[in-house]
Amino acid sequence: MTLRVLLQRPIMLIASFLCGGVCLVLSGMLLIEHARVVREVRDVSLPLVAQITTLETRSKVLKEQVDLSQLQSAVSVGSLGEKLEVFVFPSDPAVDRAVAFFDLVGDALFAHGYATPFEDIAVETSPVAHEDGLAAFPLTLKTSLSTEGLETLLRMVDLLGLLTVGDALTSDDIALLFLGSEEENPAGIVALEQFLSQDLLRYALDPRSTEEQLRRSFVSPTFSSALQTTLQSSLLRDARRLLGGDLGQVLLERNIWPQQFLTVEHVRLTQGQAPGWYAAELTVFLWGREYTE
Amino acid sequence: MTYSALQFPASPRLSAVFQRVALPFLLFSAVLLSLLGLSAALLLPQLTQVTILGEERSALELRASLKNLQANVVAMEQQRAALVTPLHDGMYARAKARKFARPTFLALRTLVLDAANGTVPDQPDAIRLTRVSYTADDGRMILDGTVEGVGARSMTVLAQFVDTLKRSPHVSELSMPRFTRESTGNGETVSPFHFDFLAQ
Numbered sequence: 049m050t051l052r053v054l055l056q057r058p059i060m061l062i063a064s065f066l067c068g069g070v071c072l073v074l075s076g077m078l079l080i081e082h083a084r085v086v087r088e089v090r091d092v093s094l095p096l097v098a099q100i101t102t103l104e105t106r107s108k109v110l111k112e113q114v115d116l117s118q119l120q121s122a123v124s125v126g127s128l129g130e131k132l133e134v135f136v137f138p139s140d141p142a143v144d145r146a147v148a149f150f151d152l153v154g155d156a157l158f159a160h161g162y163a164t165p166f167e168d169i170a171v172e173t174s175p176v177a178h179e180d181g182l183a184a185f186p187l188t189l190k191t192s193l194s195t196e197g198l199e200t201l202l203r204m205v206d207l208l209g210l211l212t213v214g215d216a217l218t219s220d221d222i223a224l225l226f227l228g229s230e231e232e233n234p235a236g237i238v239a240l241e242q243f244l245s246q247d248l249l250r251y252a253l254d255p256r257s258t259e260e261q262l263r264r265s266f267v268s269p270t271f272s273s274a275l276q277t278t279l280q281s282s283l284l285r286d287a288r289r290l291l292g293g294d295l296g297q298v299l300l301e302r303n304i305w306p307q308q309f310l311t312v313e314h315v316r317l318t319q320g321q322a323p324g325w326y327a328a329e330l331t332v333f334l335w336g337r338e339y340t341e
Numbered sequence: 342m343t344y345s346a347l348q349f350p351a352s353p354r355l356s357a358v359f360q361r362v363a364l365p366f367l368l369f370s371a372v373l374l375s376l377l378g379l380s381a382a383l384l385l386p387q388l389t390q391v392t393i394l395g396e397e398r399s400a401l402e403l404r405a406s407l408k409n410l411q412a413n414v415v416a417m418e419q420q421r422a423a424l425v426t427p428l429h430d431g432m433y434a435r436a437k438a439r440k441f442a443r444p445t446f447l448a449l450r451t452l453v454l455d456a457a458n459g460t461v462p463d464q465p466d467a468i469r470l471t472r473v474s475y476t477a478d479d480g481r482m483i484l485d486g487t488v489e490g491v492g493a494r495s496m497t498v499l500a501q502f503v504d505t506l507k508r509s510p511h512v513s514e515l516s517m518p519r520f521t522r523e524s525t526g527n528g529e530t531v532s533p534f535h536f537d538f539l540a541q
Contacts, residue, residue: 061360065366072370072374075370081381082377088400088401089401093391097403104393110421114420137436199447202446202447206441206445212428222422222429241425244425312477314475314477315474317473
């Protein structure tokens, strides 16, 4: 029996039309799928190629930097963690170190004619505030000072509790340096790490040699420009200006750096007799780890 | 034979038409489906291949690749930051962030002095601050002082000074001072003030 004869049967006729219809519908779906794929490749996927190429390259660079950093990290983390625990967030307020520091700063301000010697420094030994596992002990000092003295004192307090150059930079500053290192010399991450983990006081005392060490690994104008921007960030500039001279040297010699973490809580300025001079009362919080039994 | 039978042969029955069309229709549909199926299975993947850094990839998977790569890069950035700046997170970083997020007394004092000096540009000491007090915890700054040396305009100058501060984006909840005018012993008119605001 031939196909044509078979198709003369009504049931076969209907079945063949149904099969043909199903095939046609499936073909239509496949055609739509073809069109969708072509459109997606053209509109969506191809523009991603440039992004993926950049990210692939960046991923390789980052992998190299992570591997290099891993070799360097173990020693510095240990020593920084120890300093943080002993000096920055001690379990008891380091009153002697804080008073010694303010005494020295007071003398330095007096020597420059910016303030009278600090008359009164009072520290409370019971915490008055608690936050994030830390307890705050208030320290209040009273003095007469000029506008320059006030600026110097408050900018100095901002630096207290910072350990390294990296601590004085914002995350944006650090991201800028990371990006520069990726673009110019991924292996320079080691020099960058050494720069960022440099003790802030030692950097302030000799910024040139620290910066030169970093510049030897990165010579491009782009990185130089990023570094220059970073070096002009306010805290690092203040560190060089305020700790870079005799005061920094004395702090180093007497071993009263790093200092406990401080925040300015209250400032009261009353106009003094001489123009541009004020009677100042400053309350700062010394932050230490909360004692847990 | 009628006229109509001569001119117009009898039209084929509809079932005969279907019988004639069925097989070609079935064959056409089947062949079309097979070709499109083959194209989807073999040709389309070939045509949508792209070469990225010497590696062949399906363009259709690029979006997923990009997502994976982005996650990978972020993870490695965090790993690098943790290694190079080990104290970048944790308690120390949070304490630093809290410390530097607060408005500083020096910045606020500059804001107030600029507003005072800008109110009477030709007489920068017309607004004299006798006491400035700042509490960082709630960001409240209290100002005491006098407007002097501007004659009868002292209350107007004080209002301008307060208005300048109020319009600053760093100032909120400014409490209005009392506007008073007093005469000093030497006949000068002054306006003492006391008000506070919250720093933002």
